[in-house]
Amino acid sequence: MKNILIITPFFAPYSHAAVYRAHRFAKYLPRFGWKPYVLTVDRDFLYFVDSLLLDDLPKDVQIIRARYAPLTFSGFKSLFSKPVNDSRLVKGPAISDLFIEAQKSFKRSLIRNIFYKLNISFFFMPDRYNTWYPFALEKAKKLINNNDIRIIYSTSPPFTSHLIAMRLKEKYNIPWVADFRDPGVERDRIDLEFSFTGLNYKINCAIEQKTIEKADLILTTAESLQDLFFSKYKGIVKNKIIYLGHGADIDILKEVNVELVKKDNKKFTIIYTGEFLPIYNTKLFEFLNIIFERKLFKRENVEVLIIGNIKRNIFLQKEIMQLGLTDVVRLINYLSLKEYFKALLSADATFLPTSFKYRFNIKLAEYLSIKKPIIVFDITDEVQHVLEKSGLGVFISDDPKEGIKTLLNLLEGNNTFKINEDYINKFSSFNRTMELADLLTKLEKGHESD
Numbered sequence: 001m002k003n004i005l006i007i008t009p010f011f012a013p014y015s016h017a018a019v020y021r022a023h024r025f026a027k028y029l030p031r032f033g034w035k036p037y038v039l040t041v042d043r044d045f046l047y048f049v050d051s052l053l054l055d056d057l058p059k060d061v062q063i064i065r066a067r068y069a070p071l072t073f074s075g076f077k078s079l080f081s082k083p084v085n086d087s088r089l090v091k092g093p094a095i096s097d098l099f100i101e102a103q104k105s106f107k108r109s110l111i112r113n114i115f116y117k118l119n120i121s122f123f124f125m126p127d128r129y130n131t132w133y134p135f136a137l138e139k140a141k142k143l144i145n146n147n148d149i150r151i152i153y154s155t156s157p158p159f160t161s162h163l164i165a166m167r168l169k170e171k172y173n174i175p176w177v178a179d180f181r182d183p184g185v186e187r188d189r190i191d192l193e194f195s196f197t198g199l200n201y202k203i204n205c206a207i208e209q210k211t212i213e214k215a216d217l218i219l220t221t222a223e224s225l226q227d228l229f230f231s232k233y234k235g236i237v238k239n240k241i242i243y244l245g246h247g248a249d250i251d252i253l254k255e256v257n258v259e260l261v262k263k264d265n266k267k268f269t270i271i272y273t274g275e276f277l278p279i280y281n282t283k284l285f286e287f288l289n290i291i292f293e294r295k296l297f298k299r300e301n302v303e304v305l306i307i308g309n310i311k312r313n314i315f316l317q318k319e320i321m322q323l324g325l326t327d328v329v330r331l332i333n334y335l336s337l338k339e340y341f342k343a344l345l346s347a348d349a350t351f352l353p354t355s356f357k358y359r360f361n362i363k364l365a366e367y368l369s370i371k372k373p374i375i376v377f378d379i380t381d382e383v384q385h386v387l388e389k390s391g392l393g394v395f396i397s398d399d400p401k402e403g404i405k406t407l408l409n410l411l412e413g414n415n416t417f418k419i420n421e422d423y424i425n426k427f428s429s430f431n432r433t434m435e436l437a438d439l440l441t442k443l444e445k446g447h448e449s450d
Contacts, residue, residue, distance in 0.1 A: 001035040001060065003147050004440065005140065005168075007154040007161045009068065009129050011040040012053035015337065017274055017362050021181055021221070022155055023053065024249055024429035025436060030060040032437035037147065039140055039164075041068035041132055048309070048334045056252070056337070064143060066136040070128050125200050126207055127158035136164050144172055151440050155179040159204055162211045169214060175447045177440070178215035179244075183225050183358035184208045212236055217443055219244045219436075222360040224382050242439065246362040247432035248369035249337075256341040267303045268411050270375065271347040273340065273363055274308045276316050280353040281377040283396070287404050289323045296404075297411050304329040304351070307343055341366075349373040349394070349410065355383040365427040368392065371419055373410060391418045 006026055010018040026036040042065040143149065152174050154165035162178055169176040185204050212218060212233045218241040220226045226243045270284075284304070292299040304325075306313055310333045320329045335343060344350070350367040357380055364383065367374050368390055375394045376387060387393030394410055397403045409415055425431065 001030065001033055002150045002444070004029065004034050004036055004151045004153055005143065005149045005174075006036050006038045007136070007140070007152065007164050008038070009041045009044070009132060009158065009161065010047075011038055011063065012057060013049045013051050014044055014047040015050040015053060015334065016047045018157075018181070019047075019053070020249075020362055021179070021246060022153075023057075024247060025153075025433050026061050027057055027249075028430055028433035029437060030058050031430075032434060034151075034437060034440060035060050035062070037062045037064060037143055037149070039064050039066065039136055039143070041129070041136075042066060043068060045070065050336045052336055052338060064139055066132060066139040068129065068132040068135070070131060126163070126203050127160055129158045129160040133160050133164060136160075137167055140164060140168055141171070144168065144174070149174055150444050151175050151177060153177045153179065155181055156184070156211075157182050159184075159207045159211075162215075163207060166210060166214055175216045175443045176214070177217045177219060177443065178211045179219040179221075180225060180229075181221050181362075183222075183228065186228065186358055209233070209236075216240065216447070217242065217439060219439075221246055221362075222358055222382060224380065225358040228358055244432060244435055244439070245360060245427065246365040247427055247429035248366040250369060250428045250430060252337060253341055253345075253369055256338055257345060267301055268349075269347045270302070270304045270349050270351050271343060272304070272306050272308075272351040272353070273344070273366075276306055276308065276313045276353070278315055281398075282319055282353070283377055283398055283403060284351060284353065284375065284407070285319065285323055285325055285329065287396070287400065287407050288328065289325060290400065290404055291408060291411075292328075296408055299328055302328055302411065305332055305343065305347075306330070307332045307335055307340065309334055341370075344370050344372075347372055349375055351375045352379070352383070353377055355379045360386075368424050368427050371421070371424060373415065373417060375407070375410070389420060390424050391420045392424075 006022055008022040010016060010022065012019065012023055022038070026038055029036050038061060040063060149172075152165050152168055154161040154176070156162050156179070165176050165178065168174065185201065185208050212229065213236050218229065218237070220229065220241065220243050222245070223243045226241050229241050230237060288302065288304070291297050306316065306329065310331050313331055317331060320326055332343075344366065347370070349372055350370070352361070352364060352367065352374055354377065355361065355364075360382065364374075364386070368386075371392065373394050374387060374392045375396060376383070377396055377398065379387075379395075384393070384395070387395075394406065394415065396406045
């Protein structure tokens with residue numbers, strides 16, 4: 001097998017949407033002749049632990065953990081403990097972490113807000129993983145010195161991953177693949193945790209440009225992001241930017257499908273998974289409320305499940321209470337990966353409230369994989385094209401009259417879906433990794449011939 005170094009702070013056993021792209025590449029690359037060495041953090045204070053994610057990886061995958069002590073209270077305390085090298089000893093979030101505390105409430109206290117802004121603007125540069133950089137770089141050098149690493153793969157966010165890869169590229173001249181899961185400095189989330197200000201913004205702009213310049217291959221998870229980089233860096237990129245989308249883990253889906261127990265109620269179940277940000281469209285809840293008030297559909301025959309970190313979805317509870325939907329909408333805390341897919345398979349429809357330009361969310365690939373209707377509101381042209389081609393899209397207008405009519409038709413079972421299975425199958429982790437392996441082989445051969 002040929003060796004590939006994967007650089008990401010997000011990896012098993014931590015469970016978060018940011019984990020799964022690198023995790024699934026690492027899982028399937030050995031089938032295509034590549035042995036992954038994954039360089040990641042020794043601990044994190046934000047994400048839950050799912051030990052089954054470690055069991056999901058083949059024995060060929062080697063995980064190397066470098067010390068991570070963020071500029072938070074929990075990070076400071078961790079300096080007095082030994083680094084965690086055994087993946088089975090990795091722990092989940094600490095309640096005392098000020099970074100988590102700052103996100104607990106939609107209305108932050110003045111002191112917390114100032115502390116948070118100071119971190120984002122001055123200390124988290126280029127991001128909160130900056131303190132991981134020196135330890136990860138040292139571990140990576142030792143790894144490369146003792147193993148025949150043929151390719152370096154880094155994924156962002158955070159940009160710290162690309163910085164580590166950039167230094168290794170400069171020192172060892174190993175082909176480097178830079179993967180952009182999100183659109184770099186063009187990220188359009190309004191929430192503070194994804195905003196750059198002043199000096200930090202300039203630093204991130206510089207890192208992005210140097211990454212585009214120095215990496216041998218650039219991957220994007222959205223075709224629109226590929227187009228953006230082509231136009232933004234047209235004098236630099238040549239032909240090295242490739243779109244390689246997200247994929248759902250069909251192997252786990254098949255395992256879960258065998259174990260699946262049919263739900264014990266006849267309710268029409270709509271599921272959303274992940275963090276429900278304050279800027280997301282909430283028309284689904286408003287339209288359901290109107291439907292129930294007008295007695296167009298029985299409320300006891302509908303349930304909406306929001307599955308994700310309750311601490312981060314807490315603002316949504318107020319919205320649900322104000323609309324009087326607490327008997328219909330349930331917030332469910334973190335589920336393990338298998339339980340997550342079980343929940344998806346039990347759904348009658350999934351829900352995508354908002355999509356962002358230059359971004360293709362990994363949850364959409366997972367929604368596609370279960371081949372159930374996908375309810376959408378504010379969407380980009382790229383997402384609309386995918387949903388139209390898949391045959392699974394239920395496009396709901398913001399206009400109450402039209403939106404309620406479309407939603408009611410779905411609840412009553414009046415829709416007919418022509419599912420394009422061949423197209424949907426492209427959104428599998430196995431197929432995406434096969435594409436990646438082909439790109440890696442070509443890149444390595446091109447490097448050897450230079």
